[in-house]
Amino acid sequence: MSKLMNYLTSSIGRKYLTGITGIGLVLFTIVHLLGNLNLFIGQDSFNLYTYKLESLGPLLEVAEIGLAICFLLHAIVGVSVYLNKKKARPIDYYVYNSAGGNSKQNFSSKSMMVTGSIILIFLVIHVATFKFGPSIEQGYVTNINGVDMRDLYRLVVEKFKQLPIVIVYTIVMILLGTHLRHGFWSAFQSLGLLNKKYRPFVYTLGILVAVMLSIGFLILPIWVYFFVEMGA
Numbered sequence: 544m545s546k547l548m549n550y551l552t553s554s555i556g557r558k559y560l561t562g563i564t565g566i567g568l569v570l571f572t573i574v575h576l577l578g579n580l581n582l583f584i585g586q587d588s589f590n591l592y593t594y595k596l597e598s599l600g601p602l603l604e605v606a607e608i609g610l611a612i613c614f615l616l617h618a619i620v621g622v623s624v625y626l627n628k629k630k631a632r633p634i635d636y637y638v639y640n641s642a643g644g645n646s647k648q649n650f651s652s653k654s655m656m657v658t659g660s661i662i663l664i665f666l667v668i669h670v671a672t673f674k675f676g677p678s679i680e681q682g683y684v685t686n687i688n689g690v691d692m693r694d695l696y697r698l699v700v701e702k703f704k705q706l707p708i709v710i711v712y713t714i715v716m717i718l719l720g721t722h723l724r725h726g727f728w729s730a731f732q733s734l735g736l737l738n739k740k741y742r743p744f745v746y747t748l749g750i751l752v753a754v755m756l757s758i759g760f761l762i763l764p765i766w767v768y769f770f771v772e773m774g775a
């Protein structure tokens with residue numbers, strides 16, 4: 544046990560942890576986006592989807608606890624890897640690169656800390672708004688095929704009908720794309736899964752995943768704001 548702890552807190556162990564948790568979070572984000580696409584189909588489709596998720600009961604709870612642990616570990620270990628790197632190489636990356644380095648350091652990698660922190664703050668507010676927001680008891684209820692269920696669709700539409708919220712979501716989703724663009728490639732690097740042959744492929748795939756997730760998520764509030772009628 545103490546051997547495992549020693550490994551996990553070593554610099555290589557911490558890189559593995561950020562890599563594995565990062566890939567887990569990307570998978571969650573893809574599944575979350577696919578589920579949210581039900582918004583396009585309509586009120587019943589979206590509410591039925593969230594109702595089915597809730598009906599998983601303890602299974603969902605276990606998944607949520609795993610997800611929360613992933614987010615927390617990823618953030619805490621990510622910060623510690625960053626601080627360690629800074630300690631080991633106090634010269635700013637920009638200066639370091641301009642000395643002729645050929646690394647993939649770019650805007651994304653330098654801003655991982657900033658984008659990561661903003662995404663974490665966004666997540667706390669996001670989960671409080673939707674997961675722990677008004678429910679059946681507060682009147683957010685709909686009846687589908689004789690079953691009463693939470694009207695999350697109404698809550699989402701009410702929120703995305705507010706321009707400041709749409710603007711904040713759009714900005715955060717662009718930052719999410721920036722974070723993923725570097726994070727995706729970097730996770731494979733940290734796990735030692737990149738060699739000369741796969742490197743360009745994984746790098747390009749990372750850009751594709753980042754752009755698709757970012758656009759996929761940011762289109763939702765914009766679409767609701769412009770095209771969905773309140774109460775429809």
Ligand code: HEM
Binds near residue numbers: 593607673674
């Ligand atoms: C515009 C895009 C988004 C919409 C419409 C949306 C919608 C929702 C809704 C309705 C819930 C509550 C689900 C429920 O209680 O059953 C939720 C939960 C959640 N969302 Fe999002 N979301 C969006 C973007 C994101 C992004 C970009 C992330 C992560 C980077 C994210 C992470 C989460 C997490 C972690 C939860 C809690 C999941 C749980 O505990 O079951 N969401 N979202």
